[in-house]
Amino acid sequence: xxxxxxxxxxxxxxxxxxxxxxxxxxxxxxxxxxxxxxxxxxxxxxxxxxxxxxxxxxxxxxxxxxxxxxxxxxxxxxxxxxxxxxxxxxxxxxxxxxxxxxxxxxxxxxxxxxxx
Numbered sequence: 382x383x384x385x386x387x388x389x390x391x392x393x394x395x396x397x398x399x400x401x402x403x404x405x406x407x408x409x410x411x412x413x414x415x416x417x418x419x420x421x422x423x424x425x426x427x428x429x430x431x432x433x434x435x436x437x438x439x440x441x442x443x444x445x446x447x448x449x450x451x452x453x454x455x456x457x458x459x460x461x462x463x464x465x466x467x468x469x470x471x472x473x474x475x476x477x478x479x480x481x482x483x484x485x486x487x488x489x490x491x492x493x494x495x496x497x
Contacts, residue, residue, distance in 0.1 A: 383446055388412050390420055390440040402446065406489065409444045410482045413453040413461060416440040422457025434458040444489070451489050453481065465489070 384405030388395040397412070399405035420439040425432040434457030443452035451465040451473075463473040463485035475484040 385445045386412060387443045387445070388416065388440065389443075390416060402449075402490070405444050405446060406486050409442055409452065410486075413440075413442045413455060413482070416442060416455045417459050417461050420455055420457075421459060435460060449489060451485055453485065463488070 384399040384402060386397045386399060386405060386408045388397075395412075397408055399408050416439070422434045422437045422439045424434060425437070437457035438454045439457045440455040441452060442455070443450065449465075450467045451463070454462045454464065456462065461481045463475075463481040464470040465473055465485070465488055473481070473484045473488045475481055476487075479487070
């Protein structure tokens with residue numbers, strides 16, 4: 382399996398494999414949608430600073446494969462942000478009325494040709 386999907390939510394880590402990029406992206410989206418509907422965080426107040434749910438990463442779902450590392454951060458309020466990169470993560474901004482899922486799929490498949 383050349384594509385790996387890792388789901389991190391709190392102390393729990395689940396790993397899955399996919400044979401193709403398309404299957405990996407489908408699995409990535411399904412795991413992210415599941416985490417976005419079930420994972421929530423409350424406000425954290427440490428006297429000096431407050432961390433609102435939107436400021437916290439409640440779950441991270443990552444896709445790794447040949448030359449690719451990308452994924453989604455599920456925020457404590459259930460919102461989703463797409464990113465790419467290995468050492469430095471770069472946020473992927475949706476174009477127009479794209480969802481974060483469509484934006485990441487566009488970014489990851491850009492420049493990758495399907496196998497014959």
